[in-house]
């Protein structure tokens with residue numbers, strides 16, 4: 001029988017009472033109709049209060065998101081079977097009695113899905129949104145474009161998906177010791193406008209905002225494959241099959257910026273997010289330096305170096321987003337070039353986030369050392385493609401989104417944090433489940449629950465006893481706490497011997 005101790009993320013305050021409450025039918029994931037809204041009594045956005053007595057369940061919420069959160073809490077209290085679609089109408093169900101007061105610590109509780117390196121079919125994105133909502137996560141950052149694939153249909157430029165969404169194969173194993181000749185298995189896919197509208201509507205019903213990312217001016221080889229004139233040389237290039245950072249970047253001409261204005265107009269029509277990500281990370285400038293035309297462009301724009309075109313490019317598109325009433329989000333490399341209201345995603349560590357917050361930007365903390373969930377989970381030789389920093393479940397639980405170096409006066413610049421699931425080595429929904437869970441449950445508690453009172457031993461016990469049964473009921477193929485399952489081993493895949501860091 002579940003008790004308040006089973007809840008994940010842990011609520012702000014609980015007062016268990018005597019007895020249990022019996023209910024005839026289960027609340028469904030998106031049916032908070034029993035919850036009254038009372039913003040005056042609950043000033044925190046997303047807050048809710050539940051009072052459970054033997055006579056019934058009463059809920060009050062600050063807003064619709066709070067009512068939705070109350071529903072997720074009730075589902076958890078009903079027990080793992082409440083997460084099994086087949087059991088949803090089976091009853092009666094019982095809940096523990098008592099009072100719960102709850103609200104999120106941060107407003108941005110994000111997850112990045114990289115659907116560019118490996119396309120994730122729409123149904124898997126919708127399912128992932130369900131899993132996010134069950135964990136009270138509320139921002140899905142969709143990384144839609146990269147060197148290895150372009151995943152968003154843009155009616156004005158059909159070749160972006162006719163050509164840019166497909167590649168001949170994929171590098172097997174990891175950089176630099178994998179096999180750089182690809183596996184010969186063609187890969188691709190894209191979301192139609194209708195698909196994206198469905199994803200956005202599904203997310204909205206679960207109080208999740210979908211933040212689209214169109215990455216410029218680097219990570220753009222798939223777009224250049226579709227329209228070579230977007231590149232510096234104009235020469236044809238294939239959609240990239242390798243991992244890493246391609247040298248083929250966008251040329252900073254007026255026509256290229258105009259092309260992307262049209263792309264962003266379409267993106268702004270499809271996505272309701274107030275924020276759109278322009279990427280801006282990892283931009284090699286070798287091709288720009290080698291091009292007399294690009295050097296002339298920098299001079300014409302009054303820039304003192306070709307390198308400054310990086311910030312200029314992102315800044316120009318951020319300005320365009322502003323005309324559509326949208327805020328830009330950029331990875332930390334472009335922090336200095338973004339307009340004051342833009343949000344900075346601090347991924348290379350915490351220092352960039354601290355600097356951006358002190359410069360007056362809102363920031364989302366995404367440090368690769370802590371919250372890149374595609375990175376390896378242990379030193380077990382059977383970990384599939386063990387890239388990056390080793391981060392265990394306990395490590396993720398120990399992450400603190402407010403950097404220690406950030407003065408208290410700037411703490412409110414930290415909107416929250418975001419876990420990243422880059423997909424070079426996550427080529428299926430099963431691989432994604434393995435990397436994401438249960439670490440994403442730890443992340444969910446980090447961004448929702450109060451910092452005080454975190455007890456790693458209690459958390460690990462709660463996951464094992466209460467949360468894994470929920471994930472089982474949801475059909476999530478998480479990494480067992482004891483180590484990888486045999487199906488997750490990938491014998492013979494190059495690059496399994498040495499960890500990168």
Ligand code: ACM
Nearest residue numbers: 281282331347368
């Ligand atoms: C990034 O990991 N390049 C944002």
